[in-house]
Amino acid sequence: MLVLLPPSEGKAASGRGAPLRPESLSLPGLAAARETVLGELVELCAADEDKAREVLGLSEGLRGEVAKNAALRTAGARPAGEIYTGVLYDALDLATLDAAAKRRAAASLLVFSGLWGAVRVTDRIPSYRCSMGVRLPGLGALGGFWRAPMAEVLPEAAGSGLVLDLRSAAYATAWRPKGEVAGRTATVRVLHAPTRKVVSHFNKATKGRIVRSLLTAGAAPKNPAGLVEALRDLGYEVEATAPAKAGAAWALDVLVDEVH
Secondary structure, three states, rough: OHHHHHHHHOOOOOOOOEEHHHHOOHHHHHHHHHHHHHHHHHHHHHHHHHHHHHHHHHHHHHHHHHHHHOOOOOOOOOEEHHHHHOHHHHHOHHHOOOOHHHHHHHHHEEEEEOEEEEOOOOOOOOOHHHOOEEEOOOOOHHHHOHHHHHHHHHHHHHOOOOEOOOOOOHHOOOOOOHHHHHHHHEEEEEEOOOOEEEEEEHHHHHHHHHHHHHHHHOOOOOOOOHHHHHHOOOOEEEEEOOOOEEEEEEEEEEEOOOOO
16 A cells, blocks of 8 residues: 655754765655755755745745755755654654554655655655745746656556555645556545535544554555445545546545534
């Protein structure tokens, strides 16, 4: 099983660990593209703080993020699972998983990123600010930039099993499973049970809990139908729609009572 996650907008501080070693990151087929984006981002942020803030869509209060980006090559690095914070990651709570569940997380979770393309939660990265919707000078929108490198690397990373796609729309632009891979991919919406309306905040929390439940239980569904069964066994109310045509993903709706 491969689980595709969005990153968090806010991130924990890098800390005082050893700096980034790009060659150590997972998915080495993305190395050249990562270096291109990293170089553009560092150069932009080191040269013109005001322009960088405009390009990155940062408020005056987030001006310090520009300096942080300028120092990415020398900043301390920590496991990505510690860098990413926010509602989904709070609910997932990787740090409190038992040893077996942590091994499953390391093998199955893939976090998409405007800067790195995609990383494993064990990959050591510095804290940064660069969303997938950013348009870097010389590269354009990062979602479009990453499509070709991702198309080369991700099908192999997906292996032959289930792909659980929990990404937000902006990060889904970087890679959309196609063909046979799409047929074993499941996307998830979180709906308010009584109204069938999509929820906002609780959407992220529920997705984090779903991943935690699967990791903790050691569930290893091979395909979307198996995922539906596994989630129901874990107590989730799930409605599933199989694809109407080949090359499309399954659509799963998880129903919740909370809407905050």
